[in-house]
Amino acid sequence: MTIREILKMGDARLLRIAQPVTTFDTDELHVLISDMFYTMQSVNGAGLAAPQIGIDLQVVIFGSDQINLRYPNAPVVPRTVLLNPVITPLSVEEDSDWEGCLSVPGLRGVVPRFSHIRYTGFDQYGDPIDRTVEGFHARVVQHECDHLIGKLYPMRIRDFGQFGYTEVLFPGLDVNADD
Numbered sequence: 001m002t003i004r005e006i007l008k009m010g011d012a013r014l015l016r017i018a019q020p021v022t023t024f025d026t027d028e029l030h031v032l033i034s035d036m037f038y039t040m041q042s043v044n045g046a047g048l049a050a051p052q053i054g055i056d057l058q059v060v061i062f063g064s065d066q067i068n069l070r071y072p073n074a075p076v077v078p079r080t081v082l083l084n085p086v087i088t089p090l091s092v093e094e095d096s097d098w099e100g101c102l103s104v105p106g107l108r109g110v111v112p113r114f115s116h117i118r119y120t121g122f123d124q125y126g127d128p129i130d131r132t133v134e135g136f137h138a139r140v141v142q143h144e145c146d147h148l149i150g151k152l153y154p155m156r157i158r159d160f161g162q163f164g165y166t167e168v169l170f171p172g173l174d175v176n177a178d179d
C-alpha cells in the first residue's frame with residue numbers, strides 16, 4: 001500500500017467532473033482503493049475521493065468503523081467504498097455544521113447539507129449499494145461526492161463569518177492531523 005499525495009485547493013484536477021467506473025473488480029481498482037484507505041487513515045480523514053489524489057474516477061471512500069480522531073464527537077460511519085454514486089435528497093430540510101477537508105488543510109467552515117438522503121452506487125466488486133441515511137453520515141457522503149463534481153466545501157459555504165483556521169476556531173481540539 002502506498003500513501004498518495006493529497007492535492008490541495010487550487011489544483012485544477014480538483015475541479016474536474018470525474019469519469020464513471022466502467023469495469024469493476026480489477027487489480028487496478030483494488031490497488032487504488034487500498035491506497036486511498038491507507039492515505040486517508042494516515043491523516044485521520046473521515047473520507048477521501050479519488051480526485052483528491054489526482055485520479056479522475058467516480059470513487060469515494062469514507063467511514064472507519066471506529067471513532068475518527070479529527071471528528072471525535074461524530075457518530076461512527078460504516079467503512080464504505082462507493083463508486084458511481086447518485087444522491088437523492090429525501091426532503092428540503094438542511095443541517096449546517098462544521099466541515100474540514102484534506103484538500104483544504106488547516107481550515108474549517110460551516111456548510112449546509114441535506115439532512116436526509118438516499119444514496120446509491122456500487123462497491124468495488126460491482127455489487128449495488130442503496131442506503132437511506134441522515135445526519136453526519138449524510139454529510140460525509142455529500143462532501144465526498146461533491147469532490148466528484150469539482151466542488152470543494154468552501155464553494156458551499158453561505159456564511160463566511162463561520163469559516164476559519166481550525167487552531168483558532170477550536171483551540172482545544174485534540175487532533176493529531178495537520179488540519
Ligand code: NI
Pocket residue numbers: 100101102103143144147
Ligand atoms: Ni474533502
